[in-house]
Amino acid sequence: MLLEACMQVFTPTCLGLIVLGVVVGIIFGAIPGLSATMAVVLFLPMSFGMSPTNGLSLLIGLYLGGISGGLISAILLKIPGTPSSIATVFDGAPMAEHGEAGKALGAGILYSFIGGLISIFALIFISPYLAAVTIKFTPVEYFSVALFSLTIIASLSGTSLLKGLLAGVFGIAISMVGMAPIDSVERFTFDNFQLMSGFDIVVILIGVFAVTDIIMSGFGRQHLDDNYEKAKYNLNGYGITMKEFKEQFGNMIRSALIGVGIGILPGIGGNVAGLLSYTATKNASKHPEKFGTGIVDGIIASETSNNAVIGGSLIPLITMGIPGNTVAAILLGGLTIHGITPGPLVFQKSGVYVYAIFLALLVANVVMLVVERGALKWFVKLLDIPKHILLPIVMACCVVGAYASNSRMFDVWCVVLFGLLGLLFKKLSIPTTPLIIGFILGKMTEENLRRALQASNGDISVFFTRPISLAFLVVAFVFVIYTLRKSAQAAKLKESE
DSSP, X not given: OHHHHHHHHSSHHHHHHHHHHHHHHXXXXXXXXXXXXXXXXXHTGGGTTSOHHHHHHHHHHHHHHHHHHHHHHHHHTSSOSSGGGHHHHHHHHHHHHTTOHHHHHHHHHHHHHHHHHHHHHHHHHHHHHHHHHHTTOOHHHHHHHHHHHHTHHHHTSTTOHHHXXXXXXXXXXXXXXXXXXXXXXXXXXXXOGGGTTOOOHHHHHIIIIIIHHHHHHHHTGGGTTOOOOOXXXXXXXXXXXXXXXXXXXXXXXXXXXXXHXXXXXXXXXXXXXXXXXXXXXXXHOSOGGGTTSSOHHHHHHHHHHHHHHHHHHHHHHHHHOOOOSHHHHHHHHHHHHTTOOOSTTHHHHSHHHHHHHHHHHHHHHHHHHHHHHHTHHHHHHGGGSOHHHHHHHHHHXXXXXXXXXXXXXXXXXXXXXXXXXXXXXXXXXXXXXXXXXXXXXXXXXXXXXXXXXXXXXXXXXXXXXXXXXXHHHHHHHHHHHHHHHHHHHHHHHHHHO
């Protein structure tokens, strides 16, 4: 399988798509207002007509490039291009003010590569063992896993648990439109034949994540012509000497492990990983007072950690079908579209494609290191593109992508509808990620519940008598109680203030 995966990945077409994905991802990550999520969503329809290996390699390149690209604007503009680069601003911007922008950029690029590399090896070595455990799963265990996965909604709810749960329930409701699993009963179609197949995941993703952001930018018209003052830089090599590399080795390993761990845990993400690594590095430093004044340690901690999240987030996605963050949820949609079902049997049924994903990640990581360093001056120039020119082009891509998914105008109108729904959510401060999680996991939860109850003749005790199922239910219960308690403490603290 590994040999066949090599033959599929190391072809001119696949390698070209990886390079394209990385380049476009860096652009989306570097330009404030765009993001890695938007890049993956927009190019998801393009992957339909490709082979699974080519399509997934393109998406992986976009994901990896988008996360790394955020450091460019974080250092030169003092604005994080992606949420994952928030902690990079703390020391990157002061370094740029002190004339060390080149050193900050070089270190950020190098340690983005190292963090990604460590997480990819973690993915390669952990996933097979985790899949070997989950291969014993039946519909009973799958339902419990799905139920546990739905508790991710609680952790993605932001400041309001109720609003997050509302969005999650709404996502589950949308997933029930169309034909029911197993018995194919028509439901919630209102005699509209277009709804018999339900809503397309690509349409929802484009509408909620891309169209909503474009509309929001339109409402803030005064910001469309903003001109940011870029810091000047002079970059030689990667800005790090061998002596500095040895001194930062402990920082690098600690930050990478934090990133991988945060990636595996559902519902957290690269922004938390970067901030947590930055704090851990500051606490471990002999000179914590220097952090925030322009010290390379902070950049290394942030960029190593947020890129290490990439491989970590794919571990539960591939082995259990659990999307731990927004981009992982989109990649889950991409896997499903190409007929790859993540889970314990993925290495048996789609082993070639899994190994192809591993190889594509390794290649994309190397491409990112070379391309971002070599073409840095061109990426910096892209920061000058006015948003009033850029965003209409992105909107046109959204419409084309929606139509390309099923070649019907109904999907185009649905993109606009979900874009307006996302806008409503933004105005009401309701998080949109729980909606996507609820939509994706809703079908999995319902189907496995019905299969498990059919096999047990309606006996619900089967969920509590099987050890693995019971373990997931207990963890889900504990997780919900913990989240509720944390939410109550936050509310109480807010009232006291």
